Amino acid sequence: MTGRTRWSFGCGPAAPVALAVAAALLTATACSSPHAGDGGDGRARSEGATRAIRPVEGCGTGAWTDPADLSADRAPARCRPGAPPAAPLAEHRRLTIATGTLSAEYVAPLVVALDKGEFAREGLDVTLKVLPTPEALPLLAKGDVDALWAAPEAAVMNGVRGGFDIRWVAGNFSPGPGSKSGLWARLKDGESAADVTLSGRRLGTMIGKGSVIAYPMEKALERYGGDLSRIQYQQLGSADVLTALENGGVDSAWLLDPVWRRVDDKPGYAFLGGQPAGEPLGGLLYGPSLLSEDTDAGVALLRAYIRTVNTYFASDYKADAAFVTYLAKLLKTDAAILRSTPLLRMDWEIRSGTTDRLQAAYEAQGAVPGSSPPLPEPRTVDRRLYEEAVGHHP
Structure with missing residues (x-):
């Protein structure tokens, strides 16, 4: 170096x-x-x-x-x-x-x-x-x-x-363009991305309350029938967030690069929004x-x-x-x-x-x-x- x-x-x-x-x-x-x-x-x-x-x-x-x-x-x-x-x-x-x-x-x-x-x-x-x-x-x-x-x-x-x-x-x-780092939801049977409602659902996150992701999460929640005060937060280790989403331990999760690639275009999951561009x-x-x-x-x-x-x-x-x-x-x-x-x-x-x-x-x-x-x-x-x-x- x-x-x-x-x-x-x-x-x-x-x-x-x-x-x-x-x-x-x-x-x-x-x-x-x-x-x-x-x-x-x-x-x-x-x-x-x-x-x-x-x-x-x-x-x-x-x-x-x-x-x-x-x-x-x-x-x-x-x-x-x-x-x-x-x-x-x-x-x-x-x-x-x-x-x-x-x-x-x-x-x-x-x-x-x-x-x-x-x-x-x-x-x-x-x-x-x-x-x-x-x-x-x-x-x-x-x-x-x-x-x-x-x-x-x-x-x-x-x-x-x-x-x-x-x-x-x-x-x-x-x-950058094409990024899907952000809020992902596990869809219920028969539910489409357009039908998702997050009110009262459990959210898996590494940091919990007080992180800057609260701002983009709030913007996404406004579109999907929830608000920050009605979300049940579950703080998890970095290796456990995706696992909890996949096995139903949480209903939604904030997935970072490159973890979201594991569920991208996979049936049963929907990307709801990430950090504002720009x-x-x-x-x-x-x-x-x-x-x-x-x-x-x-x-x-x-x-x-x-x-x-x-x-x-x-x-x-x-x-x-x-x-x-x-x-x-x-x-x-x-x-x-x-x-x-x-x-x-x-x-x-x-x-x-x-x-x-x-x-x-x-x-x-x-x-x-x-x-x-x-x-x-x-x-x-x-x-x-x-x-x-x-x-x-x-």
Whole structure:
């Protein structure tokens, strides 16, 4: 491998989400940065308040799309391959990015950036550390972890509500054409997909309440006679979700790539909907260390990530057999399986209102305090750093 690669793996059982969030909230005051707060608009913070945004070579008008554009066929923002060019920091920084896995395809841009030396070109010595979100969240708020590759789940919203200075700063992907990763139902005798009603049915899921899939699930349930509050959730291990659906242990399940291939076009199963096309639901979350204490490093990290997307994932990266073989080796997965699923549309931008829609779904599930008003977008999202990385002045 090239670059200064270090791998680190978390150990021990994952703490239950509710307990982790409760512990996080108890330490919120102690963990919050002295720069916490959003200055009224979620953008004016410490040195970042007066940072200049300059044109960036290789990143023209195509390097930005209107955040309000939610169209399914929206082309994601792109710079030219190799752009934005590296701008090495004067002094090397050591950064730790927490992620729940290193083998899923949606983590590929980080793993490739590390292997190809894109982080090193920015003067960053990056460690990818495997940690579940509930464990990583308080570490991110304290600065023990610099970034989190995850999603603005209910645990994140509850942490921000409790005082954590955390923002979602870059997207990850939206599903490509042909993807059927999402909500599947087991049909009853004589039932067709058009007849499905999910009210009161049991749903198998790896995460349970409070995951970002609550939002696309809510959209699917609206079409099939159910709502989030009337679904019986059954939390299962990743290897057990499909088995439970096949043997009738659950009536529906959220199936990920490539598991849904096992029931695709198979009699007795129906795909009801997945993640909205063109709308990333996760990506990079920053804590105070990169939001305000060292914004230069925060922008540099995004620059390396965005350059990796533009260079290796800009179009149909699965059309290149050699690259698929290389990627499968990095992710420690089977190349045939990787090739069999539709590609992901890698997308660093964040759509307007996504965290509003997520919070509405969390409230419907009972995963966030219903008595508290939703967090406004400036408390949850900061687009300023990737705008600077590509030279877009809003």
